[in-house]
Amino acid sequence: MTQARSAVTTRPDTRQQDLLRLLGPAAVHQADPAAAWTPAERQLLRLTTRQLVSYRAAPDPTDWRALGPVGDLAVDVPSTYNAGLGASHRSYVAHLRPDVWWDTPQPRRITAHDVVRGFKRLANPVIRHPALAYFRGTLRGMDRYCAEYADAVAGQPVTAALLAAFADAHELPGVFAVDDETVVLELVRPALDFPDLLALSCASPAPAEYDAYLPGSPELHANLVASGPYRIASWQPGAAIRLEPNPTWRPESDPVRRRLFAAVEFRVSTGGPRQLADRLAADEADLPWGVPVGPVPGHRADPFLVFNLRDPANPAVGSATVRRVVADTIDRSALARIAGAADPWSDIREAHTVVPPGNDGHRPPDPLADPLPPDGGARERLAAAGHPDGLILTAVHPDTAEDLALARTWAADLGAAGVEVRLVALDEVNHRALLAGTADAPALRWDVSTASRTAPWGYGNARAFLQPLVDAGSPGGYHDPEIDRIVEQALDAADPREAVARWQEVQRRLLAAGAVVPLLFRRATDAAPRGPRVRDVAPLPSLGGLADLGEVRLEGGR
Amino acid sequence: MHTTPGHAIGYEGIAVSHTVESPGPAAVSASVSPSPLRTASWARIRELFALDPTTVHLNTGTVGAMPYEVLDTVDRVTRQWTGGLLDVYRPAMFTEYRDYIARTFGVDEDEIVICHNATEGVARVIHGLDLREGDEVVTTTHECYSVLSNFNLLRNRHGIVVRTVTPPSGHHVRAEEIVELVEAAITPRTKVLSFAAITLFTGTMFPVRQLCELAHRHGLTTVIDGALIPGMLDVNLRDYGADFITCSGSKFQCGPLGTGLIYIRNKVVPESNPLPLPTFWPLISTWYPMMGSPPPRTATEVESYNMGDYLQSAGSANLARGAALARAFELWDDIGRDRIEAYVMDLAEYARGRLIEGFGVEALYSPGADPRLRSPLIAFNPFRRPEDAWNIKKFITFVKRLETEHRIWTRWTEFDVPGSPHQHYAARITTHLFNTREEIDHSVRTMVRLAEEMS
Known part of the structure; x- marks a missing residue:
């Protein structure tokens, strides 16, 4: 050197x-x-x-x-x-x-x-x-x-x-x-x-x-x-x-x-x-x-799934129904057990929201207010979406033992529901390049990927988790003009409470569209x-x- | 106690008008001989002030220079009350002083409060407003920090909405532009219109009466930051038609630091403001009822209770500062507020002309073409390069060098300019009754040279 x-x-x-x-x-x-x-x-x-x-x-x-x-x-x-x-x-x-x-x-x-x-x-x-x-x-x-x-x-x-x-x-x-x-x-x-x-x-x-x-x-x-x-x-x-x-x-x-x-x-x-x-x-x-090495106020989102909507291997992921089937099918409790063994030093929870607890804008799921999953089993919903014979998705994940174990588990859940998942492990450099969509990314068509995020600041951080998921450079390229409008409102809000409310609205729309699939939250201990x-x-x-x-x-x- | 000719206003033997130069009473009537100060030369009047003769004080917009008599009053009354066993609470109501000051401003004692400064005054007003979640306040980005911070506090506490507009700046601005801009921000949910009578950043004299009439048409409560009014303008506060005006006692009025005034409309005089009195909660009050509520607020020209007393009763007070502020008011009335206003404004126009000669009309942020918007505060960019207008370092250095190298006291200000993405900065001078044309000439010449050197 x-x-x-x-x-x-x-x-x-x-x-x-x-x-x-x-x-x-x-x-x-x-x-x-x-x-x-x-x-x-x-x-x-x-x-x-x-x-x-x-x-x-x-x-x-x-x-x-x-x-x-x-x-x-x-x-x-x-x-x-x-x-x-x-x-x-x-x-x-x-x-x-x-x-x-x-x-x-x-x-x-x-x-x-x-x-x-x-x-x-x-x-x-x-x-x-x-x-x-x-x-x-x-x-x-x-x-x-x-x-x-x-x-x-x-x-x-x-x-x-x-x-x-x-x-x-x-x-x-x-x-x-x-x-x-x-x-x-x-x-x-x-x-x-x-x-x-x-x-x-x-x-x-x-x-x-x-x-x-x-x-x-x-x-x-x-x-x-x-x-x-x-x-x-x-x-x-x-x-x-x-x-x-x-x-x-x-x-x-x-x-x-x-x-x-x-x-x-x-x-x-x-x-x-x-x-x-x-x-x-x-x-x-x-x-x-x-x-x-020690507890901090907020949990991190680790991992969650994002879909490739720019150039997917299977255009089916462009369907909100398909994405919601993926979201509704995965058994988070099984994932939490696996993660708990691999990472015994974190407090691990099942995730059903994008923003983890302890961060601005976190909103626990509300069984009374949140929309119920659509009627019907996963196969019926896929069939209604035009995939009566199921479908095949290519999923990428970081090449670590824990990531592989987690991916195999949720892939098995999806397989049981009629979604065959082909897992591709990428080293961290290539995985990062793939999600960023940079020129040096591997030439790989993919549909879904695991990702994780830690809030880089701990107070007043309502946008920390959400904005990167809806920005023009978001990992999967998800785009919703209505979300763009709400984001502008959130950024314009002079009252932080108003901003938090708008970001929560963004989160609701992301989850409703199945654009992001939260899997686990982790908190340092x-x-x-x-x-x-x-x-x-x-x-x-x-x-x-x-x-x-x-x-x-x-x-x-x- | 009302003042009578030949007797100064004061409490229990604490007379505050005991000087040879200004023996006149607080209340001037036709039957009383005018004070010699009424016709004294400006050079003679300048001698009343505790000014350093080696300096040029062009920063009254921040703090005025105290007259010696005011200083003496602070000292004398402080000593008089120190260590005594007198009842400090009754005099702390400042009833006579308030009565005197109220009449100076064409209002009544129940509508005037002596407080600690304009910031405290505006905070007590803003937090006393009966605002609820969703209610909107229209104000400007050129307000004093203490106005915007307190409205933000209300936003955080009660969920009100604060809408700000950025007023235009520059020599050619007209009053109608400001009124139209403000009107466009009013919505059906707007409850309060708040603005400075004279802005501290660009020295724009807002069209107060026009804006208050606009507020009347929309049924709005008006909160005016009048920090610069006392001592500068010979005004009848009621004629503005506002609900609340908060003032500084230590800027143009040249009272001690730590003095201020609140005007709170406490009766309905239709020709000035036909709206009902707004619900108001007098924060920090000893004599607000400890049970029950005061009677309903009046709907006529007769007050239903003394709102001024509610606000004034706030425990013990600095009696010396109250007395000294009253003394400053007396001095101003002896000299003649109309005369002071005319002088200050005339000197400002002279300064404006010299600044235009020195820097060009485009350098001015303060309005000048529309006489309704002129004030004795003039903000300008002394530097040639446009981008220097958002170079804070240059302005800090400019003002610092004027102070340290040339003994000229000015200040720099910061504000938004419509359509510009930058925070703009300005050098600001203020003219007052103790300033002279010679000082203006010297200062402008110095500033032109310094700016040239720094450009």
Whole structure:
């Protein structure tokens, strides 16, 4: 690995302990902020990047201090009290700290122009980042910028130079640098969750060096530039990652992160939960990787099913009746038992709504108010929909033992109802590309896929689960003009209660159309195994309960 | 107690008009000799104020400069009451002061409350409105934060709907545009119309009477942020036709910080406002009945109960500040409110002309072509590049450098402009009775030079 970085030799602080070791099933494939998205990836990025605002670790993850972002690269969260937020709530002014640096050969200050570049990279048409759904309807000009970006590169080989040329020639109207220390972010309409969006790792600033590489590419990963307390020393996707201190990071300019270790090591373990617990107990590692370590307010949706309505293998999934048959046929209790064995550290529930409990907009099923399933068995309903002989669907799922076991179970349920399911296991990279519909996705016609989602922010997050499912870049391409109209109402609502009501309406329509099939909810608990050295660990709600690795206390440490 | 010629208003020996410069009584009648201040030169009047002679104070829109007599009153009355065993509650009703101030504004004592500031006043009004879920309030995006935050609080608490319009800005805006814009936002569910008499961001003098008549036609309650009215305008508050007007005592009126007024319409005078009195809940009240309700509100020109007393009775009060505010009112009446208004407005027109010469008419956010909309607050963009209008750093620096390098006190403001996606910023100056044309000339010259340097 030949990273462009500062040449300063790291001299570990004498207070630091030697090494924090993580071991577990997390498959981290991205450390590029413009491409990374899973909680485990964002957990890693928390150590290597800075955002305008971020969350602090708090002893109690339900405490408001853990749920509300604070200034990170920005001096403070822009607000009306610090002249950072106009009364219209559509213009944010972020003032950057003067002493935050890129880990470049000649250390260089992070400027407002780097923040602008970060947002332009997020809009790139190569990755189609899942969080774009939030920004497109919120950040002024983002929607059009994304569309024009995609048009500009369509039909030609996408190169870093091509992307950089577009970004250089086109301004993103809603994000501009007033000077090196000041960036303005303008919204289409007020968004009370905008500081939470700014805290997403995909909203990180980007150094100019990144323009030389395709987003998310191996070449970029060989040239990552850190701004957080650590930098990536070695990177073996799917196997191991090692972090070492970033010598340009200054603790006095980072109110969010701490650096307590001379190195952090991530190793992938593919064994089952018992094996992982045994290895941690044997002090092979300190913390599980990709396993939440403590309870956070909200459950996550994991897994649920989405249908491919863009270019399905079987056009039958275009029928709401067919989709509802799938939704009504699957026995969630069986799934919960399987998941409970594979993931004994989560509180697992059957899911019948899109938004999980503990998140804004969750609405428990109401037997008195919710529409009853249509009369008739699954076969009769399929026959009425024009499929008297049943049908065949191609289903994709991540290539893990648990995902396979779950898929086989619900596929068996569907098979009994006359829907034959052909399962296709994809590794995480290909599965993600398939759902995003990017150019590098495998050439595979599919009908239904498992997916999962963790709310990337924990308070006022009514749109966190729903908007990505109905956005233009949604995994299956489901589109309902009436939902578009309701989404606009939700985004326009000045009263958060009104917004929640509208999002619940979106959820009702999605479920009624069978566009999404909730299967299970999971909530982190504090039952996850820890190595014997671990004295204390702080789960972050924004990471679904994964640990803040800057706050892990080991035996003998401070 | 009503004031009589030759005696100052006050309580239990705490007279507040004891100065050689202004010996006149609180209530001026035809039989009383006018105060010498009535004909005093503006240079002489300027000497009344505790101004730093090395500075140019062009920020009365934020806070005025206190006259020495007002300062003295704060000090004297504070000392007089400190450590005493007197009954502090009766004087805290400020009955005489309210009576005096009410008559200054052409209203009655039962309709005036002395409170702590305009923000407190508007909060007590907004939260006293009888609004229910689904009721709508029409207001503007150019309101003071404390207006919008309190309506938002009502939205969260009771589920009301707040509709905002963004008023036009610029030299050529006309009153009719504002009235039409507001009218278009009114729906059958609208219950309240709320706006600033003079906006703090662009210094637009809203067409208050026209808007109140619009409200009357739609049966709406009117809540007016009149923070800048006292001390600037020689007005009869009742003539506006509003239900509630909240005022600052420390801006143009130059009273102590922490003083404000609430005007609450407490009788029906058809020629000013023919609507029935709105249901109102006087928040923070000692003397609101502890059981039962007050009698029904009057439908005539005779009040049914003293709503002002309900609001005024809020425990102990800062007696010194009340006395000092009353003293400031006396001073203004001695000088002549009509005279002050004419001077302030004339100086503002002079300043407007100089700013147009220096920066061009397109630089002005404040209306000027329509005389009905002019105020002594003038907001403008001093920079040449259009995009600097949404560069907050430039405005902060501009105002800071005026203050630190040139000792000129101004402020920057932020607001929406219709059709623009940006939050706009402006430099704002305010003219008052202690300012002079020389100060305006000096300040505009300095601002032109500084803006040129910063452009």
